[in-house]
Amino acid sequence: MRSVRAVTVTPGLPDSLRLVEDWPEPPPEEGAILVESLAVGVCGTDHEIVAGEYGEAPPGQERLVLGHESLGRVLDDPTGTLHPGDLVAGVVRHPDPVPCANCAVDEWDMCRNGRYTEHGIKGLPGFARERWRLQPKFAVGLDPALASVGVLLEPTSVVAKAWDHIERIGRRAEWKPMTVLVTGAGPIGLLAALLGSQRGLSVHVLDRNTTGPKPELVRALGATYHTATVPELDVKPDVVIECTGAPTVVLDAMCKAAPTGIVCLTGVSSGGRKIDFDAGALNRELVLENNVVFGSVNAGRRHWEMAAEALAQAEQSWLTSLITRRVPLSNYREAYASAGEDIKAVLDFTH
Numbered sequence: 001m002r003s004v005r006a007v008t009v010t011p012g013l014p015d016s017l018r019l020v021e022d023w024p025e026p027p028p029e030e031g032a033i034l035v036e037s038l039a040v041g042v043c044g045t046d047h048e049i050v051a052g053e054y055g056e057a058p059p060g061q062e063r064l065v066l067g068h069e070s071l072g073r074v075l076d077d078p079t080g081t082l083h084p085g086d087l088v089a090g091v092v093r094h095p096d097p098v099p100c101a102n103c104a105v106d107e108w109d110m111c112r113n114g115r116y117t118e119h120g121i122k123g124l125p126g127f128a129r130e131r132w133r134l135q136p137k138f139a140v141g142l143d144p145a146l147a148s149v150g151v152l153l154e155p156t157s158v159v160a161k162a163w164d165h166i167e168r169i170g171r172r173a174e175w176k177p178m179t180v181l182v183t184g185a186g187p188i189g190l191l192a193a194l195l196g197s198q199r200g201l202s203v204h205v206l207d208r209n210t211t212g213p214k215p216e217l218v219r220a221l222g223a224t225y226h227t228a229t230v231p232e233l234d235v236k237p238d239v240v241i242e243c244t245g246a247p248t249v250v251l252d253a254m255c256k257a258a259p260t261g262i263v264c265l266t267g268v269s270s271g272g273r274k275i276d277f278d279a280g281a282l283n284r285e286l287v288l289e290n291n292v293v294f295g296s297v298n299a300g301r302r303h304w305e306m307a308a309e310a311l312a313q314a315e316q317s318w319l320t321s322l323i324t325r326r327v328p329l330s331n332y333r334e335a336y337a338s339a340g341e342d343i344k345a346v347l348d349f350t351h
C-alpha cells in the first residue's frame, strides 16, 4: 500500500514534532479531489502546537498532521470542479456537525458553538503531507501565476475577511475611509497593508523592527513605515487593523481611530498580563465618536476567493519577498524553528 511522508505532532506533548515516513495515503472519504503538496506555510499557531500548547488530533488518533497554510497541485478531480495541474489551496475550517446557524449557511468562520474542526489544528489532519484530498466546497483554485507564492492564500484569507467585515460595518452610515493604520508588520500586518493599498487608501504600518526587510516591504506598497508608539503617531486613521496582540498596542489602537472609525483586532494575546487602563475614557471616546471595535478570526469561502483575487492582482515580486525561508521537507525541523528576521517560513514539498 502507498504511503506519504507527513509532519506530525502528538498534541499537548512538547518536542513531539516528527516526520513520519509511512503515513497512510489520504483516504477517498477525505474528498474526491486528490492533490500533491507544493508548500505549507508556518505561523505562530504552528509554533504553539509544536510547543504542546494547542492543537487536537482527529478523534481516536494520537498524532496530528500539521499544516493549515496550504498550496498544492491537483492530481485528479473526478468531479470536474478543478483540473489536473491546477493550483489549489484547502479551506482550513470545516463547519460543526450540529450545525449552528452560521455553519448551516457555510459561514463556518463565524461558528457559534466552537465545535468546528480545522485542518492541522483541531480534529482534522493538516496539509503537511505529500498528498491530501479535498471536497470541492473546501477547494480554492488559484491563478497559475501564483505557483511560488500561493501558499500565502490562507493568511491573505484572514485579512480579506477583516477588510470585508470592516466594509460591512462601514456601511452602517455614509463612510469614505482615507487612512488605515496597521499595527504589526508580520505576514498578517503586511498582507492587511497590501489590501489597504489595493483599496487606494493612505496606509501606515507600525512595527518595532528598524532593520530587516519590513521597512522596505512597507515602502514598496507606497505606505509609510513607523517605529514610534501608537499615541506618538501623527495620524488619525479611519481604520485600524491591530495585528500584534500586544496588550498595550491593542489598547492604544482602540483609542487611536478617528471619529466613526473602525478598529479590527486580529492579534491573539496570551492573557495574564495586567496593565493599568482608563476604561471610562475609552468608553467615552467610543460612544461620543461612534467608533467600533471588533474581533476577527479565520475566513469563510467568499474570503478565500477575495484573497485569491487580491494575490493575483498583487506584485508577484513583493509577495515573493514575504517568504523569507523555504525549507525542504527533509529539513522540516528548521521550518518550525523561529529565525530572527523571518516574515514567513515555508515547508517546501518540491525539493
Ligand SMILES: [Zn+2]
Binding pocket: 042, 043, 044, 045, 046, 068, 069
Ligand atoms: Zn497560520
Ligand SMILES: [Zn+2]
Binding pocket: 095, 096, 099, 100, 101, 102, 103, 104, 108, 110, 111, 112, 113, 114, 115, 116
Ligand atoms: Zn458552527
